Structures are given as structure tokens and as C-alpha cells.
Amino acid sequence: MSLDLLFSPLHLKNFTLKNRLGVAPMTRMSSVKDGIPRQDVLDFLVRRAQNGAALVYTEAIVTDYESAQGYPGQARLVTQRQIEAWQPIVAAIKKEGAVAIMQMFHCGRISWPEINPAGRTIAPSALIPRDINSLTGKPYPLPDAMSRFDIEHVILGFVETARGAIAAGFDGVEIHAAHGYLISQFLSAYSNQRTDAYGGLPENRYRFLHDIIEAVAPVMPGDRLLTVRVSDWGVVDMDVSLFGTKEEYQEIIRLLSREPIDAISVSTYDFKEKAFGTEKNMAQITREATRLPIMICGKIYDRASAAEALEDADIVLSAKSMLLNPNWVEDVRRGKALPLFKTADADIAYTETPLP
Numbered sequence: 001m002s003l004d005l006l007f008s009p010l011h012l013k014n015f016t017l018k019n020r021l022g023v024a025p026m027t028r029m030s031s032v033k034d035g036i037p038r039q040d041v042l043d044f045l046v047r048r049a050q051n052g053a054a055l056v057y058t059e060a061i062v063t064d065y066e067s068a069q070g071y072p073g074q075a076r077l078v079t080q081r082q083i084e085a086w087q088p089i090v091a092a093i094k095k096e097g098a099v100a101i102m103q104m105f106h107c108g109r110i111s112w113p114e115i116n117p118a119g120r121t122i123a124p125s126a127l128i129p130r131d132i133n134s135l136t137g138k139p140y141p142l143p144d145a146m147s148r149f150d151i152e153h154v155i156l157g158f159v160e161t162a163r164g165a166i167a168a169g170f171d172g173v174e175i176h177a178a179h180g181y182l183i184s185q186f187l188s189a190y191s192n193q194r195t196d197a198y199g200g201l202p203e204n205r206y207r208f209l210h211d212i213i214e215a216v217a218p219v220m221p222g223d224r225l226l227t228v229r230v231s232d233w234g235v236v237d238m239d240v241s242l243f244g245t246k247e248e249y250q251e252i253i254r255l256l257s258r259e260p261i262d263a264i265s266v267s268t269y270d271f272k273e274k275a276f277g278t279e280k281n282m283a284q285i286t287r288e289a290t291r292l293p294i295m296i297c298g299k300i301y302d303r304a305s306a307a308e309a310l311e312d313a314d315i316v317l318s319a320k321s322m323l324l325n326p327n328w329v330e331d332v333r334r335g336k337a338l339p340l341f342k343t344a345d346a347d348i349a350y351t352e353t354p355l356p
């Protein structure tokens with residue numbers, strides 16, 4: 001496959017991505033007041049669009065005021081002030097010819113009570129992760145197993161936040177079903193031991209995500225994008241394969257492919273890594289089960305890795321390289337020798353140092 005494919009356009013519904021390189025969603029924890037990120041954190045997204053990214057994802061935006069927040073200083077997008085803070089940012093990203101998508105999430109059991117205004121932690125089942133919370137140094141609290149009312153309340157949070165994104169002018173919305181947060185907790189038998197319609201067989205564990213998509217899709221104007229992010233790993237208990245087997249993962253991907261969504265974003269730690277004991281990587285295994293466009297992410301840091309990742313996907317996303325190198329897209333275009341950044345390098349995301 002030609003390396004130039006990286007810089008060829010991609011039609012995605014009503015949009016044309018000018019190249020195949022996007023900014024992966026990155027939480028910055030800078031919203032100290034009223035759920036609005038620091039100005040330099042917002043401006044960072046505009047600068048990445050100015051510097052050539054075709055697609056810009058926001059940080060994971062929290063969906064409700066009861067239990068959705070997982071980290072201090074996360075952003076929200078439901079009030080007029082929050083919407084007005086994002087409007088000029090979204091307009092500036094679009095002016096650069098990039099597509100702007102808001103990612104929204106509920107953290108589920110990856111939280112602690114003090115973080116949420118209502119002081120409550122919820123999850124599909126009352127199960128605590130094995131790992132302790134690295135931010136508090138304590139075990140995660142025992143979550144309340146979600147009632148039907150909780151399920152409906154959380155779904156409304158996704159709907160309200162999607163409406164906020166549309167009001168702010170975003171080209172699309174992403175439902176974050178990855179990394180062991182709430183939706184991922186429902187999808188995985190590791191964290192979902194429910195015995196009602198939302199637990200048990202994969203199609204039952206999938207039901208919560210289906211209900212969210214079913215509720216969110218109608219509030220989106222027909223010309224906007226709806227994407228879903230999935231992963232087989234979570235931010236805690238990282239060694240656990242959340243789907244367990246290739247068959248189970250592909251069953252979820254097939255269910256997802258029947259939905260009115262425009263792309264599946266697959267998050268990995270390393271796009272090359274073989275998955276589920278097979279000889280194939282996550283993008284290849286996803287491709288076998290869907291015709292939807294695929295975004296792939298994980299250790300894509302230079303032209304060669306980006307071109308290789310694109311062999312099995314349609315769009316490549318980068319987090320750390322986009323975070324730390326403002327000229328990343330141009331450097332990839334020129335085939336410059338580039339560093340593979342380490343996890344610790346990304347800690348700068350949580351300082352008050354404005355990034356170039």
C-alpha cells in the first residue's frame with residue numbers, strides 16, 4: 001500500500017477528511033471551574049487543526065452530574081456557558097478544514113465519591129477493580145449496582161451531552177465504550193455479572209450501549225458523525241482482556257455494525273500487538289467483523305508506523321505524538337525520524353504548562 005494513502009482524503013458521510021491523521025481523545029483535567037477547560041487546553045486543539053490534523057477529538061466529556069466523572073477537573077458540555085466556551089474553538093477547528101468530534105463518557109466504577117457532586121459511584125455490578133486507585137492511593141469504592149432508573153438516568157446524560165455538542169457546533173459525537181469505563185464495564189463479563197436483560201450473553205451485555213446509541217442518534221442532525229470507541233483493555237486491571245476471546249469481541253463488533261454509526265475507533269496500547277492469542281492485530285480482527293470505517297490508535301509515532309497501521313484501518317489517531325509534537329502531521333509527511341514517546345512523557349498533559 002502506498003505511503004501517500006496517509007495524505008489522501010477520506011469521505012466519511014458528509015465530510016471529507018483531508019488526510020488520515022487525527023488527534024486521539026485526551027483528558028486534560030484542566031476544568032477547575034464550571035466544567036470548562038483552561039483556555040490553553042482548548043487552544044491546543046485548534047493548533048493541532050492548524051498544523052494539519054484532519055480530525056480532532058476532544059477530551060472525554062462527562063455526561064451527568066451524579067456519577068459520571070472519573071477524574072478531577074473533567075469537562076462538561078450541558079450548560080449555556082459550557083456550550084459558549086466550546087463554540088469558538090469548534091468554529092476555529094472547522095475553519096482549518098478539520099473535523100471536530102466531542103467524545104463523551106461515564107466512568108462507572110473507575111471513580112471515587114468525592115469527585116462527583118452527588119458523591120455516588122455506580123457500575124453494572126457491585127464489584128471493585130483489583131487495582132487500587134493511583135490518584136487516591138486507596139481501593140476504589142464498592143459501586144452501587146445500577147437500577148433500571150440509574151440506567152435510564154445515565155442514558156439521558158449521554159443524550160443531554162450530545163445535544164450540548166450539537167449546540168456547540170461539533171461535526172460529530174463519540175460514545176466512549178472503551179478503557180474499562182462504564183459502557184466497557186457493561187460489555188465485559190469481567191465487570192458485568194448482572195442477571196437481568198443487561199447481563200449474561202454478549203448481546204445482553206451489549207444492550208446498554210445499544211440503548212445509548214438508540215437514544216443519542218435521534219438528537220443528532222442527519223449530517224453529523226456518530227462514532228464509538230472500543231478497546232480490549234481497561235485503565236485499571238490492565239492485564240485483563242475485557243472480551244476474553246476473539247469470537248466474543250467480534251460478536252460485539254457485529255452488533256455495533258448494525259447501528260446507525262459512522263465509524264468504530266479501536267484503542268490499543270500497540271497497534272501491532274497480536275490479539276486474543278491469534279496472529280492478527282486488533283484492527284485486522286475488527287475488520288473481519290465490520291464494513292464500517294475503522295480508526296486505530298496505539299504507538300503510531302512516525303511515517304512508517306502510521307502507514308503500517310493504515311493497512312488495516314481507515315484513519316490513524318495519535319495521542320502522545322499529537323500531544324508532545326505540535327508539528328507531528330508535517331513531520332510524518334516529510335518522513336522525519338521521530339521519537340516513540342513513553343507514558344510518563346504524557347504527564348505534561350496534567351501540568352499547567354501551556355503546550356506549544
Ligand SMILES: Cc1cc2nc3c(=O)[nH]c(=O)nc-3n(C[C@H](O)[C@H](O)[C@H](O)COP(=O)(O)O)c2cc1C
Pocket residue numbers: 024025026027028058059060103176178179229267268269297298299300317318319320321346349
Ligand atoms: C494524556 C492522555 C489522555 C487520554 N485521555 C483519553 C480520553 O479522554 N479518552 C480516550 O478515549 N482515550 C484517552 N487516552 C488514550 C489515547 O486516546 C490513546 O488511545 C492512547 O494514548 C494510545 O495512543 P498513543 O500511543 O498514540 O498515545 C489518553 C491518553 C493520554 C496520553
